[in-house]
Amino acid sequence: MVVEQDRTRSENAKQAPPVRWVLVSLSLSVLLPALGTSIANVGLPALAQALHASFQQVQWIVLAYLLTITVLIVSLGRLGDIVGRRKLLLIGIALFTAASTLCGVTSTLWQLIAGRIVQGLGAAVMMTLAMAFVGETVPRAKTGSVMGLLGTMSAIGTALGPSLGGVLISGFGWRAIFLVTVPLGILAFFLAYHTLPIDNGRTKADRPGFDSMGMLMLGLTLAAYALAMTVGRGHFGLLNVSLLATAALGAVLFARAEARTASPLIHLAMLRDPVLSAGLATSTLVSTVMMTTLVVGPFYLSVALGLDATFTGLVMSVGPGVAALTGVPAGRMVDWIGAQRVTIAGLAGMAAGSFILSMTPVEAGIAGYIAPIAVVTAGYSLFQAANNTAVMKDLRPDQRGVISGMLNLARHLGLVTGASVMGAVFALSLTTTDATMAHPDAVAAGLRITFAVAAILIVLALAIAVGSGALATHPSILRKIAGSLRHIR
Structure with a gap:
């Protein structure tokens, strides 16, 4: 192949x-x-x-x-x-x-x-x-x-x-x-x-059918989830819960429909591949953490450190700037030493940077914020290049579009979830519902608590990546697990 x-x-x-x-x-x-x-x-x-x-x-x-x-x-x-x-x-x-x-x-x-x-x-x-x-x-x-x-x-x-x-x-x-x-x-x-x-010329008769019903069901499910994460600005109410329940029901119905369709939108059997399933899960977790920097960062810089809008914007641009500088070298590292090792290195860097931010005192000032953020973002560049390569490298031509879409979806779901969940974690750690009116010490404590949660999420992503690497390297482990489950049934 x-x-x-x-x-x-x-x-x-x-x-x-x-x-x-x-x-x-x-x-x-x-x-x-x-x-x-x-x-x-x-x-x-x-x-x-x-x-x-x-x-x-x-x-x-x-x-x-x-x-x-x-x-x-x-x-x-x-x-x-x-x-x-x-x-x-x-x-x-x-x-x-x-x-x-x-x-x-x-x-x-x-x-x-x-x-x-x-x-x-x-x-x-x-x-x-x-x-x-x-x-x-x-x-x-x-x-x-x-x-x-x-x-x-x-x-x-x-x-x-x-x-x-x-x-x-x-x-x-x-x-x-x-x-x-x-x-x-x-x-x-x-x-x-x-x-x-x-494009390779294929007649309509040669083309597989497009799963319009699956597209509709998946679209409604994702819309319900995304709206649940965005309406209410981080404060969950009855509407948010109803939307989440709708999304959960939609996911179940979508999975059942795809299993019965001759030409499904997503072949659910593909998710048994440990590299793909781990790549999607870790991408969601990592994107959730990256959104934390955008949700919490501006409040910490403006309230806790007292920076004006101009300097806050300059400091906030450091993260994307580091990602822009490290993206190409990260890709070359993947080609040089392999995607699995670079994935582990990137996640380890993100975990270290998040842990340092969870311990950073206000007295460390701007440098105390920029240095760990640079570590987190550099780790993110390593992870993205390695994870995308691992998932996309050996696909059949007729799978590239849908798998690429699933990777991008995982990243967007992480960003949407991060804006809501990590924003809620930050808000709960404050003594007021309005972060701009909170005491600087409360905002600093909120940053430390939020990035402690972020570090835990990255450690979870690291465990998934290591486990998937072991399964991909030794597929007999996966067969033994499947056999054990069948025996239990």
């Missing part, structure tokens, strides 16, 4: 454009969705004023984008496997670019939210299929390096958003934060059209 894939890649390479242009195309397809998230966050105050809306209302400009990605990302990955990844990626880039234009010229809040939904649809396609294309455009020996590059571009998009958005809003107004992505989208479309390999 692997030899056959390598032969196909080498045949494609003879007639394909230089790999560097392919990588530029894929890099833009990853950078633009990340920029679309971070650049909108910084514009919320200006949008609330310009559109005469409350802060709760303009938050849906961000939420609509993120929810669309979360709900559709797996289904779109599977659709790419069926109809052709190049064709669908071009459609996704075109949708993202057109929606960016619509967002930049709209005059009402609801038109802007509608534009962000379409933009999220395009972003979901771009994020998923960019990673899926690595398997058919890059030699296997370089997979880690390219995964590291894509991680770097995502980090650059996240880090660039706040500073670029601030400059654009002050100089040209809020519309510029959406219109700035239009020329980049046009460039991404041009490069993708001219550099990405042509």
Whole structure:
């Protein structure tokens, strides 16, 4: 199977454009969705004023984008496997670019939210299929390096958003934060059209069917979960519990439906693979912890350390900056010493950084915050490059899109969960419901408690990674466990 894939890649390479242009195309397809998230966050105050809306209302400009990605990302990955990844990626880039234009010229809040939904649809396609294309455009020996590059571009998009958005809003107004992505989208479309390999021509009769019912059930389940984690701003009530119950029921019904479908959206048997199941679980846990830095960090810097908005923003950009600098070296380490070792090293670094933050006194100042955050973020870069490589490296061509979608979904679910759960942990550790009014010592204590919980989550992820490595290396262990379970029954 692997030899056959390598032969196909080498045949494609003879007639394909230089790999560097392919990588530029894929890099833009990853950078633009990340920029679309971070650049909108910084514009919320200006949008609330310009559109005469409350802060709760303009938050849906961000939420609509993120929810669309979360709900559709797996289904779109599977659709790419069926109809052709190049064709669908071009459609996704075109949708993202057109929606960016619509967002930049709209005059009402609801038109802007509608534009962000379409933009999220395009972003979901771009994020998923960019990673899926690595398997058919890059030699296997370089997979880690390219995964590291894509991680770097995502980090650059996240880090660039706040500073670029601030400059654009002050100089040209809020519309510029959406219109700035239009020329980049046009460039991404041009490069993708001219550099990405042509889809294998398959007739409609040869294509597997698309599980529309599965897509609907999964979408509703994910929407219920994401809404449960976002409505109420961290304070769980009856609505949140009802949504969580709906999501749990939806997950059960989806699993039963997929087991009976001839061409399922997700082949549940794939989750028996210890590398894939561990990769998804650890990605969710790690993303939950990474969201902690975005939820707790601003309050600690502004309230406990007394920094103004400008310095808080500068310090907050250190994390994405470190990720941007370490992404490519992390990918090269994966190619050099293997994904499993780099995964363990990355998680160990994240656990160490989180533990140090849980012990950091206020007297350590800015340096006492930046140093462990840099360790956490560098560990995250190692983990992302290694985990994505381990999961995506040896897949069949017809699985790349849906598995890439599942990886991206795991990361987004972690971010959504982290914003709610870790935000709730931080809030419970304070003596007031308004963190901006809390005493600096209470905020500092809240940071230490929250990162102690984060360290525990990373240790759990580390245990899963080590266990999956043992099962992958010695599959007889897995067979013995399965046999024992059958015997118990």
